[in-house]
Amino acid sequence: MRPEIRCCHRNPKTGFSAVRLLAGLVCWCLLAAGCAPGHDLPDLPAAAPQAYHLGPGDVVRVITFGEDATTGEFRINDSGALALPLIGDVHATGLTTDALAARIGEALQHDNLLKAPSVVAEVVSYRPIFVLGEVSKPGQYAYQPGMTVVTAVAVAGGFTYRAVQDYASVVRTLDGVAVEGKATRQTFLQPGDVVTVFERWF
Structure with a gap:
């Protein structure tokens, strides 16, 4: 007896549906990735290497040689100033520690507290x-x-x-x-x- 040969025929509708499903999933993934939260934000501008600039919340250690009253740790307040004994508020926001030290020295000299003030400032803790x-x-x-x-x-x-x-x-x-x-x-x-x-x- 001649053996019976059966052929497996691919259902074109089933194959087409599978392709459509796969294509739909790929499109959905691409769309979801393109709409991910924050994807369209511009890149954050790179910060150029530079000396640190002070701001409200920073705590600065000030050392004034020959004047203990203005030596200590002081916090820059919300107005951007250091409240120092003897000389009052000194604006600090936006300054480097060297610039702040120079400004404190100028204030001491202006108020005739020291003739040749020597001041050092450094950040103790950052905002x-x-x-x-x-x-x-x-x-x-x-x-x-x-x-x-x-x-x-x-x-x-x-x-x-x-x-x-x-x-x-x-x-x-x-x-x-x-x-x-x-x-x-x-x-x-x-x-x-x-x-x-x-x-x-x-």
């Missing part, structure tokens, strides 16, 4: 950064030199399972204007930065 969004412990944290987006997230307890982990929003004050930009995990932060980690959609 904080803020880490918000999809991190385990959102909040305010102390800034440390060399801190990046990913180290700030680590300090805030790490990413949640919903977090976009490749980039984040950073709001930074530049020349008195708040600027928002997209920052990578390795972007260096500055004191006062506000980092927001986005929630992914899928």
Whole structure:
């Protein structure tokens, strides 16, 4: 007896449906990726290497040789000034520590407190950064030199399972204007930065 031979015929409708489904999934993934939160933010402007500029919240140690009253640790207030004994408020925001020391020396000399003042200023603690969004412990944290987006997230307890982990929003004050930009995990932060980690959609 001649053996029966059966041919398997592919259902063209089934194959076409599978292709359409696959194409639809690919398009959906591309669309979702293109619409991910924060994807359209401009890149955060790179901070040019420069001396640190003081701001409200920084604590500065001032050493005035020959005048103990103006020697100590002082916090820059919300008005951007140091309140120093004998000479009163000294504007500090936007200055480097060297420029601040020179300004304090000028004030001491102007008020005839010292003829040739010698003043040194240094930062004791920086104003904080803020880490918000999809991190385990959102909040305010102390800034440390060399801190990046990913180290700030680590300090805030790490990413949640919903977090976009490749980039984040950073709001930074530049020349008195708040600027928002997209920052990578390795972007260096500055004191006062506000980092927001986005929630992914899928």
